[in-house]
Amino acid sequence: MSVTAVFVELCAKVTYGPLIRVAKHDRRAEKKEYLLANKLYTVDAGHAFHPVRPNLVMVTDCSELTYGIKNEKKLRLSAVKDLYDHSIIAWRVAPTETAQLVTDTIKLALKNNNGIKPKTMHSDQGSAYTGGEYNTFLAGEGIIHSMSRPGTPGDNSPMESFWSHLKTERFAFEQALSEVEMMKQIEDTIHWYNYERRQETPNGMTPMEYRNHAVKEIA
Structure with a gap:
């Protein structure tokens, strides 16, 4: 057997370990990081969904809406909700969910709320909410991002509800057949939700009744 053949045979018998080590995820560290990011998660595995006054904690999210003859057209609706009274403070729509859409919704919420800022704004971890534009804006306004x-x-169940x-x-x-009809439907529905739909949690009041009642008490 030639020297080359012997070398090839020896190489075939050698088991090489991986040349590149794959970093292992530290699940405990990740879990701790996620819990720290969730400012509404309590030590008893519950959720702090009941602030003591308006404008303290708000939640936000986006959802897909469809319209057209066969519901073939889509829009993303972004909304901000005050956890105290469940009122929808602001909403915006766009063809897709982007950092600009969710940031513009927060800006509109502050405008509609006479510049009053919540202490905390809670969202999921969608890319629009973890991007630089959204987080830079919240940080600049001094708002904690949860x-x-x-x-x-379930960590954002008030918006899911x-x-x-x-x-x-x-x-x-x-069924809205056009974008114009869809926009009108959204506007009417949010007005209904804020001013007409009575809810069990805010003492059987509508969100805006409960909000106005709280504002008078604070004043």
Whole structure:
């Protein structure tokens, strides 16, 4: 057997370990990081969804809406909700969910709220909310950004509840055929939600009734 053949045979018997080490995820560290990011998560594995006054904690999210003859057209609706009274403070729509859309929604919320800023703004960890534009704006306004844990929609259940009411109690019975009709439907539905739909949590009042009642008490 030639020297070359012997070398090849020896190489075939040698087992080489990986040349590149793959970094292992530290699951405990990741879990701790996610919990620290979620300012509404409490030590008893609950959620601080009941602030003591308006304008203290707000939540935000986006949801897809469809319209057209066959519901073939889509819009993304972004909204901001005050956790105290459940009122929708602001909303905007765009073809897709972007950092600009969610940032513009927060800006509109501050404008509609006479410049009053919440202490905390909670969202999920969608790319629009983890991007630089959104976080830079919140930091510049001195607003704490709280985020849900990945794959845990219950961490933002107040917004999930709003989407459910919006779609099952209104949109399921009204089909918008054009973008103009869709915009009008959104506007009417949010007005209904804020001013007409009574809720069990705010003492059987509508969100705006409860909000106005709280403002008078604070004043």
